[in-house]
Amino acid sequence: MNQTEAPPRELDGITAPPLRNGELDFEAPWQSRVFVMAQALCEAGLYAWSDFQASLILTINSAPVAPDQPYRYYDHFLKALTNLLRQKGVVVEEEVYALALQLGQLEPGHDHHDHDHDHGPHSH
Amino acid sequence: MADRSEVELRAQALETLLIQKGLLTEAGIDDRIALFNERVGPMNGARVVARAWVDAEFKSALLRDATSAIAPYGFVGGQVDKLVVVENTPEVHNVVVCTLCSCYPWAVMGLPPKWYKDPAYRSRVVREPRKVLAEFGLNVPPEREVRVWDSSAEVRYMVLPLMPERLAGVDEDTRIAAIQRDTLIGVAEVQ
Numbered sequence: 628m629n630q631t632e633a634p635p636r637e638l639d640g641i642t643a644p645p646l647r648n649g650e651l652d653f654e655a656p657w658q659s660r661v662f663v664m665a666q667a668l669c670e671a672g673l674y675a676w677s678d679f680q681a682s683l684i685l686t687i688n689s690a691p692v693a694p695d696q697p698y699r700y701y702d703h704f705l706k707a708l709t710n711l712l713r714q715k716g717v718v719v720e721e722e723v724y725a726l727a728l729q730l731g732q733l734e735p736g737h738d739h740h741d742h743d744h745d746h747g748p749h750s751h
Numbered sequence: 752m753a754d755r756s757e758v759e760l761r762a763q764a765l766e767t768l769l770i771q772k773g774l775l776t777e778a779g780i781d782d783r784i785a786l787f788n789e790r791v792g793p794m795n796g797a798r799v800v801a802r803a804w805v806d807a808e809f810k811s812a813l814l815r816d817a818t819s820a821i822a823p824y825g826f827v828g829g830q831v832d833k834l835v836v837v838e839n840t841p842e843v844h845n846v847v848v849c850t851l852c853s854c855y856p857w858a859v860m861g862l863p864p865k866w867y868k869d870p871a872y873r874s875r876v877v878r879e880p881r882k883v884l885a886e887f888g889l890n891v892p893p894e895r896e897v898r899v900w901d902s903s904a905e906v907r908y909m910v911l912p913l914m915p916e917r918l919a920g921v922d923e924d925t926r927i928a929a930i931q932r933d934t935l936i937g938v939a940e941v942q
Contacts, residue, residue, distance in 0.1 A: 663783040726764035
């Protein structure tokens with residue numbers, strides 16, 4: 628990795644990632660992981676950054692417009708990366724879905740909205 | 752549109768497949784995130800701690816109601832709707848976990864480390880905190896109480912670590928630079 632190059636790599640216009648106070652704004656760990664994965668794979672020579680940008684533009688433009696929904700940039704980002712890797716013959720989309728399903732069964736409870744475990748201090 | 756958990760699982764599946772194919776390594780991804788963290792400037796939490804160490808009024812407000820105390824900083828969003836700061840003292844050491852998943856106050860603590868999500872850390876730190884802390888290189892003497900704080904979607908915790916003597920009287924930037932992320936989780940002391 629070229630350490631003098633400041634992240635994010637150039638993404639502007641509709642492909643620009645959300646920023647807060649000038650810094651990348653990730654809402655969840657998976658978003659930062661997907662973001663650096665896209666950079667790492669580009670640097671490994673799997674695609675040119677312009678290819679990724681084109682895939683992202685296509686994904687964002689072809690997504691249904693949902694004005695009442697919050698804009699989910701990193702959902703588009705993940706889809707664009709998966710599509711590009713499929714085009715490059717790196718992954719098969721079904722493979723990703725099948726594994727996601729498997730991981731979901733292995734790891735119940737990552738959805739945080741319906742749990743009732745106790746929170747607070749445990750003293751030792 | 753997929754819900755949060757579904758898209759997160761797809762991201763995790765893609766990462767797993769790319770690692771299996773030898774195109775990425777988990778450590779490589781972690782390193783990049785760490786680098787990122789350093790490059791986006793001092794963690795907001797470090798700024799808050801560095802001030803609380805020298806500003807008694809701010810510290811007392813922080814411990815009373817951290818969400819309000821940090822509001823003027825403008826760290827909006829990023830999971831700090833309800834932040835509770837717990838203070839380390841010579842008598843008490845605090846450590847933060849989310850036993851169910853990986854709730855984490857991003858806005859004040861930066862990007863969470865991968866081990867924070869690790870089921871082993873999540874379950875063991877509650878059961879045998881001293882042992883887990885020792886594995887992190889932090890030996891808490893038996894007479895010092897260890898309190899484990901379990902984060903949730905509603906409440907996030909941050910540790911206010913003890914200020915080492917060497918930082919008394921130094922400027923703010925030096926204090927901020929000394930505060931590592933792990934000290935805000937409570938798995939390390941400020942050196």
